[in-house]
Amino acid sequence: METISYAYGPALYVNLTNRCDCACVFCLRHNGHKGSIYADDLWLDHEPTRQEALEDLLARDLPKYSELVFCGFGEPAYRMDDILWLVDRLKEAAPGLPPVRINTNGHADLILGRDVTPELKGRIDALSISLNGSTCEEYVAVTRPRDGERAWEAMLDFTRRAVRYVPTVMMTVVDKDKSPRELEACRALCESLGARLRVRAYIPD
Ligand code: SF4
Numbered sequence: 250m251e252t253i254s255y256a257y258g259p260a261l262y263v264n265l266t267n268r269c270d271c272a273c274v275f276c277l278r279h280n281g282h283k284g285s286i287y288a289d290d291l292w293l294d295h296e297p298t299r300q301e302a303l304e305d306l307l308a309r310d311l312p313k314y315s316e317l318v319f320c321g322f323g324e325p326a327y328r329m330d331d332i333l334w335l336v337d338r339l340k341e342a343a344p345g346l347p348p349v350r351i352n353t354n355g356h357a358d359l360i361l362g363r364d365v366t367p368e369l370k371g372r373i374d375a376l377s378i379s380l381n382g383s384t385c386e387e388y389v390a391v392t393r394p395r396d397g398e399r400a401w402e403a404m405l406d407f408t409r410r411a412v413r414y415v416p417t418v419m420m421t422v423v424d425k426d427k428s429p430r431e432l433e434a435c436r437a438l439c440e441s442l443g444a445r446l447r448v449r450a451y452i453p454d
Pocket of ligand 1: 273
């Protein structure tokens, strides 16, 4: 049974795609993993349609969750149009919808071929964008993006624009192999874009 949504802690997570334009060295999808610490079966043999996802979410008692988080086993921006459609439907149909967050690699412009950030206004309450390094070189080495250095610039630009439309924009780094100095450089970069740094603990295989 494929998992579209799953509770983890107080939040409800939504998984709409396996697709991703990166191949991060720490990605849980490597080594044949089909799940994570969050849920066992996250690999989707078929991506749910927006209607299937809506039905799955409406079957939940949404107001009881602290947050609705679109993350995906892959990169949720591949389903951004469906996410925005879902948020609109849920706001109509589910009074007391919790705040909505998207966990993303920030490559929406490259994936969608347009600037989607104005469309996030009033729909998305928080973004968590993977920063993964304070320099382009480090970023490309860690995330191995399809578009190489362009992906680094795209992620920074996306963040710079998103802070105008989304109330909370965080950028994340995984603490593994990061010195305090590197973390400080990440923090400075992040703050220069108008976002806030969140340091995440490394999850081993
Ligand atoms: S961006 Fe996320 S889903 Fe994509 S390879 Fe990196 S960790 Fe995995």
